[in-house]
Amino acid sequence: MTQTTSSPSLIRLAGLPYFVIAFIARLPFAMMVVGVLTLAVSARGSISLGGLTSAAVGLGTACIGPLLGAAADRFGQRPVLLIIAVANAAALVLFTLAVYSTAPDAVMLIAAFAIGATAPQVAPMSRSRLVTMITENMPRSRQPKVIGGTMAYESAADETVFVFGPFLVGVLASLIAPWAPLVIGAALTVLFVGAFALHPSGAHISAARKADGAAVAPVRELFRARLLVVVVGMFGVGLFFGTMLTALTSFMEDRGHPEQAGLLYGVMGVGSAVLALGVAFLPPSFSLRNRWLVFSGILFAGTLLLFVVHDVPTMSLALGLMGIGIGPTLVTQYSFGAAHTPAGRSATVMTMLGSSIIVGQSLGAAVTGRLAESVGTSVALYLPILAAAIVVVAGVVNHVLNSPRRLAR
Template sequence: MTQISSSPSLLRLAGLPYFLIAFVARLPFAMMVVGVLTIVVSVRESLTLGGLTSAVVGLGTAVVGPFLGAAADRYGQRLVLVATAVLNSAMLAAFALVVYSPAGDAPVLLAAFAIGATAPQVSPMSRSRLVTIIDERMPESRRARTTSSTMSYESAADESVFVFGPFLVGALASFIAPWAPMALASVLTLLFVGAFALHPTGRHVSIARAADGSAPSAASELFRPVLLVVVAGIFGVGLFFGATLTALTSFMADRGLPEQAGLLYGVMGIGSAILALGVAWLPPRFTLHARWLFFGAILLAGSVLVATASEVWMMTLALAILGIGVGPTLVTLYSLGAARSPLGRSATVMTMLGSGVVVGQAAAAAITGALAEGVGTSASLLMPLAASAVVVVCGILNRVLSRTRH
């Protein structure tokens, strides 16, 4: 008992500078999709091209992200992160030059894909790094609670940057120029992702890996139904994020206040971040399976209110309820992903989950924007409800698969 109580905390094992660097290093990723949309719409004056370009960024991340995670598992995070930091910083700057040039749409889309493909996977890498430290350097009796607390913090950090990132993009584009958010993202990527890569924890490679870097588990373990259902669930959360922000923008534009959409979205984001931190204090008997279904149901209920809201105060209330559901759901899905990661492949799994959020967000933004423009706001407001239904259905499938496996 004395040994357990005197064992160092995760904060002490990783160090406070690690958490500060990792927080800022994930900010450029949160700025990318919105920054790309802003500069394309402002310079090329095409909302359709802007939405398509944002979706292509997500596609690049979805296609290449898991391979970056696999490379990090095999060769260590430092090499992968340094390479992507340099490449992504260059691509962000190049994208701005292409948009301002007389080049056609194809080079713009190609540059956008390159941004997504080279995007440093800071959030998944941080989760993998911390989970590895927990599993290898902490007493077994403390691992479950510490993992839950870590996933809570990581999700709250993601929520915070995804609220602050779009706000920062809007402020820079409004007060300086449309290229300013891309320039800042390029500098932050080079400096802080580089610092994240060079942090002492970046040298660590899982002890589950053999001397040649091979994993003890086969790659086919990544395609087990119990893991794929978690990826599908987190894809639904990504759909929810993209659909909600786009539908909310259309809702406020109908009232002549499109610039206030970000403020209302912050109601959900701030509440979600706070509730995500609180998940660590839930009792162990409230299992991850039950949490997925419970908080997914709250997400579904809030989405019904979004679909039926006719006044700003009703929408604000609906968003506050959504914040109660989405943060804990995200923490739960990442915790399940960590628990089901095959030995030596945690970075791969975390990048699969991170890519699921990004591609879901980009796809939903494009679809919801097209609905809002072609059919109307009322149709776009149904998209968060559809996304929430995906999350709940996956939660039910998870419960069935878990019982079958048990």
């Protein structure tokens, strides 16, 4: 993303403070599933209830998340983000109060659903903003490379946040109290999601879109097979995140150190973030559809090592190999999402992809937690393998749908 005489760099277009604000603003999104699970289990003493509350968060995101993206495309990101920032902070506080009260479990589940329904979709909306800046301000010849680099950065940021988020939940819950992650998350939401909403880039996109006057693609364009297969692939990635972190927590709990699960999880996250950034330097001859197959295959190979993992060193080796695959796969999926976005539906598509991750994470955490409690860690460790297989199968289907012969039709 170097500057040329023909067009400004993306950093100059957006401004360096934008990237700082957008990074911190997505932290609460990464903290909420694990934060809800941690608080519910700690205060109510039920892993099953904790799993249900996590699933309720994912259900809320699945039902409402894409609608928030559609609203952002229709009314602009700024008003939508300001409203949901306040609503999400209120939902986080309400859930915390409900957990510590004598309220029935149903109230907790409703509050958890509200947390997911009002989750600020900062990451997908940031991608939407940046892609819009690129397409409106850079020559067409530069756009593919800059968009690829941007997706690499954004995915690396997501990887870092999705690793650091659970780790931060564990630190805050241990040092302060189980309620601390959600209360601090509510404060971060108001401050940084609010700042993200008020950043000039939000107003720029809304104004540019209105001034452009281009017709918005009909809703049916969102259900094209080439886009839906990316949604399924992203769901598989989210499922992998949820199953792997929960199974890893159970693995470390068996060894008497459950608090170290986040640190061990970081072995995968660091490598994943580095490799995600490295995607920007891959040669164009290594096509996107081939990248999905290759890197998801590496992810799947890493999960197969879970069949023989019996100690921390071998688990670290498996996580390191998974990290090589997961980051580049995520970058590639977002690139496909950007490429297949219908006109005027950028925020909607990016929110669909972001929601797919959180739905998969919530479902994976809930099912894996229940399985680990009832059957044991060894069985729970099979679930990340299944999740990785979903990512690979989606990659195969995507490879067929995006073959040169089909695209030429």
